[in-house]
Amino acid sequence: MDKLTEFAGMKSHFQKHLNDPVNWVAFIKEHNMGLEEQQYWRDHFNLEHPFEGEFEA
Known part of the structure; x- marks a missing residue:
């Protein structure tokens, strides 16, 4: 369960990071x-x- 929570936190972190167009490019x-x-x-x-x-929706 801890690994799932850790992964979910990392995915959220990457999502926030990569939503910035500069980081995405x-x-x-x-x-x-x-x-x-x-x-x-x-x-x-x-x-x-x-x-x-x-x-775009």
């Missing part, structure tokens, strides 16, 4: 991500970064 460049991988991580962390051609 640095994350993409550091890991040399393609569009599909960017979309995967955006969705995984539930980030607020729309991609061109997507509808």
Whole structure:
């Protein structure tokens, strides 16, 4: 149970960190991500970064 709580806290930390556009771009460049991988991580962390051609809710 402690590991789950620790992971949930880390995910929240990464979500807050990566929602900043500057940190998001640095994350993409550091890991040399393609569009599909960017979309995967955006969705995984539930980030607020729309991609061109997507509808914003």
